[in-house]
Structure formats: structure tokens, C-alpha cells
Amino acid sequence: MQISHLPYSDPGVPDARSGPRFLFWLGRNQLGGQLKSLAWGLVHFGAVMGLPFGVGLAVQAVVDRSGAGLALTGGFIALCGLGIALGDTMLHRSAVTNWITASARVQQLLARRTARLGSTLTRQVAAGEVVAVSTGDVEKIGWFVEAVSRFTAAALTVVLVCIGLTVYQPALGVVVAVGVPILALGVIPLLPRATRLADVQRTKAGRATELASDTVAGLRVLRGIGGEELFLRRYRGASQEVRGAAVRNARMWALISGVQILLPGLLLVVVVWYGVGLVSEGRIPVGELVTVYSAVMLLTYPLRHFEEIAMAYSFSRPSAQRAARVLSLRRTSHEGDRPATEIDGSPAGDLYDAATGMLAPAGRLTAVVCGDPDAAGRLAERLGGHAALDESTPPEPSALLGGVALDDVELGAARTAVLVQDKDPVLLSGTLRELLDVPASGKVAAEDALAAAECGDVLDALRQAAVDGADAMDAPITERGRSLSGGQRQRLALARSLVTDPEVLVLDEPTSAVDSHTEARIADGLRWLRSGRTTVVLTSSPLVLDRAERVVLVHDGAVAAVGVHRELIRTDPRYRAVVTRETDDERATDEPHASAYRADCEADRDDYNACNDYTIEETA
Known part of the structure; x- marks a missing residue:
């Protein structure tokens, strides 16, 4: 494959059982490029090693005063020079092609796996680790894949040269044939330690990258609490650890x-010493000694590729191991066990979570109350077709949409049917228009989504920050929306989700960062815009719960109560404890007052403000 043909239409299914298996799979899938690089490598190294024979023949021709022989050897040397130039150029071209195409294949595989995993990825692998794998590790893997063909060409050349010298001059050729394997294998005892040092350096570099990523992401908060110096010292310490590990690693590779360099030099001394003795005894001509000497001297060039392949493998093996680990992660507990369900279009109907028994009827706004925020997050993931993956717990059953298991549905169809917005949505850099330019049904206009999400003040802020009074839709949004407040980011993310207009929309705490007045208006807008569409909101906000058509309480991993907010707040102590944040002591102390107040509310249930004010007071 050529670089111009990238990206791959299908990067394939990798063998991610281990790092070496993954490297072997990559090399096997680039067999054509590897053979091409091998062929040009043989041309290049063969031409290089042909020079000593030409030089030796030229010296012997001068000694024999043979003009014809000198002319022939001159032509042979010129031919070797042409082979060196052509072979080196094409070898470099094919090697770089193999490097880039291998790196591109790995990047595509990682991107595809990241898209499939979604937010479950960062629950299993640290964000800094993912960044390190997709950048530095990819280059190291590509380096090893392309170095294999050059090493193979160098190794074949060394073998052929040793055979040729043995046939050409047996007395000296045997010495070279015995000494060269010692040169090639002499560094093997040092490689295990070099590999361990490379692993240590890579691990420390990954930790430093993760720390830097977390620090940059939380810089605004750190400055607010005056903690930037603390994290700066931590990063300096981590950076110094990386530097120390890199120095120790470099020392080993210098050794x-x-x-x-030392071993070939010793071999050269032995060959010259022994060869001079043979020449002085008249057993070999001087031209043959020059040939053998030049060949041994030039053998250091292909032998260097033995060191390179050892270094490339030492660096790429842990990189391939980390890449294989990411590529072996699964979207659900069942992925790979069963084929995707063949259905026409996306599934539709009631949304049911088999793990908790939670049912969200089609076309209605359902609010779910969980006392454990982590349990709410896992429920949201399951409802989106991402069953939690945790080796310490048994696999969780898949959520069902219209009776169809989302884990078994093809990823594109599952995401078209169900959209999950987690509690920490991410805004990508660009303009507001680009932010809202997402795959959508086309039934919800951007203006309506912004209005429902109460983004009026956000538009005003963007309009003021725009250059030359540009439209707010064309105002730039910085990376992750850091120029906006938490509530503004949350509302823009909600507007983006509403524009998409999926069959089922799952929102995890969509109003946690806004004030109560804005929250009430968002709840009204959400119910209005999503009328007739299935919506699930995981929240404990009384304002949102009061607008829901159906409220479900999930307690200890199972549905404990179903009803409407005003009924549950009056009749279910567990629900009331979560929504009002009551402690056991407060509940016992305030129960007489609360019972009297609830009786008044019961007498006039249509008086929304009185009931709502009571729940707000209890929440406060």
C-alpha cells in the first residue's frame, strides 16, 4: 500500500492477545511492502559489500600490471556505486512507506476502538495512557515494523558475505565466519536490562503525560484555589524521574x-594480523588480504542493523503491549460473544434496564433517582448500550430497547437510537455553529434547542466576545469550553443533545451546574421540546422531578418505587431522603412539621409553588 492510499478502507481485526502477536499481525498485513523493502535492501547491502571485492581485484590487477583487469574492476566498482545509490534511495522510500502505513493502521485501529468504547474507555484506561499510546507508541511500533525488512536484508547480506569470503579465501574466510556470529550475538546479554530500562522510562513518561493532561484540564480550578504551584512541583518531580530514566536508558544503549564498535574492531585486528602472516609466507596474494580486510571493515554497516532491530524491539514491545491492551477492550461484556443483531433501521420502543428493572415507556419523560452517583453513571452507560466492564464483578445484562438488546445491536444503529449525555460533557473547540452541526434528525432547529436549554445568556456572552460584532453562532468556543462557566458549558452540551433529536435521550444530571430558576425553565423546555419522544433524566433535583411524567427510584441496585414526584416525596422515606438530602436525625426531628406541611400541600395539590418551595427549603 502507498501513502497516497491512506487511510485504510478497513484496517482489519488485530490480534491483540499480546504485544508480540500484535507486531507479528502488523508485519503480516504489510507483507507486500516488507518484501519490496527486503528486495531493495538486498540490492543496497549487496552493492556495498561488493566494493571490497572490486577493490581487492583492482589492487591485484595493479600488482599484476594488468590494464584489462583494472578496467574491468573499475567498471564493477562503478556498477556497485550505482547499486548503492539506487538501492539506498528505494530502500529508504519503501522503509518510510512501511513505517507510515503501519503507524496509520495502528492509529485507525485505536480511533475505531475509542469510538466504539466511548466513555467506557477512560474507566478502564487512564486518559494520559491513551494519549501516549496514540502518539509516541504508534511511532515506535511503526519503527519496528519497517526495521524488520531492513534487518532481514542486512542479515542475509552478512550470511552471503561470510559464505563468499570462505569460498574466496578459505584461510581468512573461516576466521570471519566464526567471528561474525560473535559480533551479532555479543550484545544479547545486555538486551534484557536495556528492555527493562526502556519499560521504566516509558511508564514514567506515561505518568508524567497523564499528570500534565490532568493539570492543564483543571488549571482554571487550580488557579482558583491557589494550587497551581503544588501541581507544578509534582510535574517537575515526575519530569525529573523521566529524565533520570531516560539517562539510564541512554547509558545502556551507549554501552x-x-x-x-569494539567487537568488529577486534575482529579486524585479528584478520589483519593473521592475514599479514599469510601474505609474508606467500600463502595468499596481497589483493585477497585487501578484499577480506575491506569486507570485514564494511561488515560493520549491516551489523549495525542488528543493534537497531534490538533497540526497535525493546522500545516497540511495551508500546505494542499497551496498544494491544487498548485494542482488546470491549464496548460491552458480551461483545465478540454474539453477532450483532440484523435489524432494519434502529430499534424503538420502551427502554428497559434488566439490571435494575427500570422501565422508561416510549414517548414519555422519565426521571430516575439514584442515591449513588456512580450507580447512576453505570445505569446511564447501560441504557446507551455500554454494559460496564469490570473484571471484579460479573457481566451486567444488556439494556433492551423495544425488546432488542442494545449490546447486540450494531454500534451505529445503537447510537442512532440512544444518545447518552454524561454528567461531564465535553465541548470541542470551534464555533457554536460547528458545535451544533452534529448528525441529527433535522426535526429540531438549533434555535429551538438553544431556547429549551436556556442558552440566551450564553449567546449574549459569545456575541460580546465575537470579533466585529459577528453572529453569536460564529463566535469561537475555546478547547473544552474553558472560556465559559460550568453552567454555560452544561447548557450548550444539552442544546447539542437536543438538536440531535434521538429516539431515546438519556441525560445524567443535565442541570447540576445551573441555578434553581434556570433549572426550572430548562425542565419546562425539555418537556416541551421532547414531547412524544423517550427521555430519561437521571437527577435528584426536585424542580426537574416535578416536571417528569414518571419518576423511578433506584435503591440498592433495583427499582424501589415508581410514581410521580409529589406522590413519592409524600409517601416514600427513601425517595424523600435522596431528594431532600435528609439525614436520619433530621428526618426524626422534622417529621411532625413535615407531616403537617405535606397535609397542607395535599389539600391543595394544584398549588405548585407552595409544594415546590417546601422541597427547595428541605433541599437547602
Whole structure:
């Protein structure tokens, strides 16, 4: 494959059982490029190693005073020079192609796996680790894949040269044939330690990257509490650990390089010493000694590729292991066990969570109250077709939409049917118009979504920040929306979700960062805009719960009560404890007053403000 053909239409299904298996799979899938690089490598190295024979023949021709022989050897040397130039150029071209195409394949695989995993990825792998795998590790993996063909060409050349020298001059050729394997294998005892040092360096670098990523993401908060210096010292410490590990790693590879230079030098001394003795005894001509000497001297060039392949493998093996770990992660507990369900279009109907027994009827606004925020997050993931993956717990059953298990539905169809907005939505950099330019049904206008999400003040702020009075829709939004407040980011994310207009919309605490007045208006807008569409809101806000058509209390991992807010707040102590944040002591102390007040509310249930004010007071 050529670079111009990238990206791959299908990068394939990787063998992610281990790092070495993944590297082997990559090499096997680039067999054509590897063979091309191998062929040009043989041309290049063969031409390089052909020079000593030409030089030796030229020296012997001069000694024999043979003009014809000198002319022939001159032509042979010129031909070797042409082969060196052409072979080196094409070898470099094919090697770089293999490097880039291998890296691109790995990046596509990682991007595809990241898209499939969604938010479950960062629950299993640290964000800094993902960044490190998709950047530095990808390059190291590509380096090893392309180095394999050059190493193979170098190894074949060394073998052929040793055979050729043995046939050409047996006395010296045997010495070279015995010494070269020692040169090639002399660094093997040093490689395990070099590999361990490379692993340590890579691990520390990953931790430093993760720390830097977290620090940058939370810089605004850190400045607010005066903690930037603390985190700066932590990062400096982590950076110094990386530097120390890199220095120790570099020292080891310097030692390996020194050994690679020392051993050929010793072999060269032995060959010259022994060869001069043979020449002085008249057993070999001087031209043959020059040939063998030049060949041994030039053998250091292909032998360097033995050091490179050892270094490339030492660095790429842990990188491939980390990449394989990410690629082996699954979207659900059942992924890979069963084929995707063949259905026409996206599933529709009632949404049912088998793990808790929670049912969200089609076309209605259902609010779910969970006392445990982590349990609410896991429920949201299941409702989106992402069953939690945790080796310490048994697999969770899939959520059902219209009786169809979402875990078994093809990913694109599942995401078209169900959209999950988690409690910490991310805004990408760009303009507001680009933010709202998402795959959608086309039935909800951006203006309506912004109005329902109460984004009026956000538009005013963007309009003021726009250059030359540009439209607010064209105002830039910084990375992750850091120029906006938490509530503004949350409302823009909600507007983006509403524009999409999925069959089922799952919102996890969509109003946690806004004030009560705005929250009440958002609840009204949400009910109005999503009328007739299935909506599930995981929240404990009384204002949102009061607008829901159906409220479900999930307690200890199962549905404990179903009804409407005003009924549950009056009749269910567990529900009341979650919504009003009552402690056991407060509940016992305030029960007489609360009972009297609820009796008044019961007498006039249509008086919304009185009931709502009571719940707000209890929440406060």
C-alpha cells in the first residue's frame, strides 16, 4: 500500500492477545511492502559489500600490471556505486512507506476502538495512557515494523558475505565466519536490562503525560484555589524521574553501541594480523588480504542493523503491549460473544434496564433517582448500550430497547437510537455553529434547542466576545469550553443533545451546574421540546422531578418505587431522603412539621409553588 492510499478502507481485526502477536499481525498485513523493502535492501547491502571485492581485484590487477583487469574492476566498482545509490534511495522510500502505513493502521485501529468504547474507555484506561499510546507508541511500533525488512536484508547480506569470503579465501574466510556470529550475538546479554530500562522510562513518561493532561484540564480550578504551584512541583518531580530514566536508558544503549564498535574492531585486528602472516609466507596474494580486510571493515554497516532491530524491539514491545491492551477492550461484556443483531433501521420502543428493572415507556419523560452517583453513571452507560466492564464483578445484562438488546445491536444503529449525555460533557473547540452541526434528525432547529436549554445568556456572552460584532453562532468556543462557566458549558452540551433529536435521550444530571430558576425553565423546555419522544433524566433535583411524567427510584441496585414526584416525596422515606438530602436525625426531628406541611400541600395539590418551595427549603 502507498501513502497516497491512506487511510485504510478497513484496517482489519488485530490480534491483540499480546504485544508480540500484535507486531507479528502488523508485519503480516504489510507483507507486500516488507518484501519490496527486503528486495531493495538486498540490492543496497549487496552493492556495498561488493566494493571490497572490486577493490581487492583492482589492487591485484595493479600488482599484476594488468590494464584489462583494472578496467574491468573499475567498471564493477562503478556498477556497485550505482547499486548503492539506487538501492539506498528505494530502500529508504519503501522503509518510510512501511513505517507510515503501519503507524496509520495502528492509529485507525485505536480511533475505531475509542469510538466504539466511548466513555467506557477512560474507566478502564487512564486518559494520559491513551494519549501516549496514540502518539509516541504508534511511532515506535511503526519503527519496528519497517526495521524488520531492513534487518532481514542486512542479515542475509552478512550470511552471503561470510559464505563468499570462505569460498574466496578459505584461510581468512573461516576466521570471519566464526567471528561474525560473535559480533551479532555479543550484545544479547545486555538486551534484557536495556528492555527493562526502556519499560521504566516509558511508564514514567506515561505518568508524567497523564499528570500534565490532568493539570492543564483543571488549571482554571487550580488557579482558583491557589494550587497551581503544588501541581507544578509534582510535574517537575515526575519530569525529573523521566529524565533520570531516560539517562539510564541512554547509558545502556551507549554501552551496546560501544560493544558493537569494539567487537568488529577486534575482529579486524585479528584478520589483519593473521592475514599479514599469510601474505609474508606467500600463502595468499596481497589483493585477497585487501578484499577480506575491506569486507570485514564494511561488515560493520549491516551489523549495525542488528543493534537497531534490538533497540526497535525493546522500545516497540511495551508500546505494542499497551496498544494491544487498548485494542482488546470491549464496548460491552458480551461483545465478540454474539453477532450483532440484523435489524432494519434502529430499534424503538420502551427502554428497559434488566439490571435494575427500570422501565422508561416510549414517548414519555422519565426521571430516575439514584442515591449513588456512580450507580447512576453505570445505569446511564447501560441504557446507551455500554454494559460496564469490570473484571471484579460479573457481566451486567444488556439494556433492551423495544425488546432488542442494545449490546447486540450494531454500534451505529445503537447510537442512532440512544444518545447518552454524561454528567461531564465535553465541548470541542470551534464555533457554536460547528458545535451544533452534529448528525441529527433535522426535526429540531438549533434555535429551538438553544431556547429549551436556556442558552440566551450564553449567546449574549459569545456575541460580546465575537470579533466585529459577528453572529453569536460564529463566535469561537475555546478547547473544552474553558472560556465559559460550568453552567454555560452544561447548557450548550444539552442544546447539542437536543438538536440531535434521538429516539431515546438519556441525560445524567443535565442541570447540576445551573441555578434553581434556570433549572426550572430548562425542565419546562425539555418537556416541551421532547414531547412524544423517550427521555430519561437521571437527577435528584426536585424542580426537574416535578416536571417528569414518571419518576423511578433506584435503591440498592433495583427499582424501589415508581410514581410521580409529589406522590413519592409524600409517601416514600427513601425517595424523600435522596431528594431532600435528609439525614436520619433530621428526618426524626422534622417529621411532625413535615407531616403537617405535606397535609397542607395535599389539600391543595394544584398549588405548585407552595409544594415546590417546601422541597427547595428541605433541599437547602
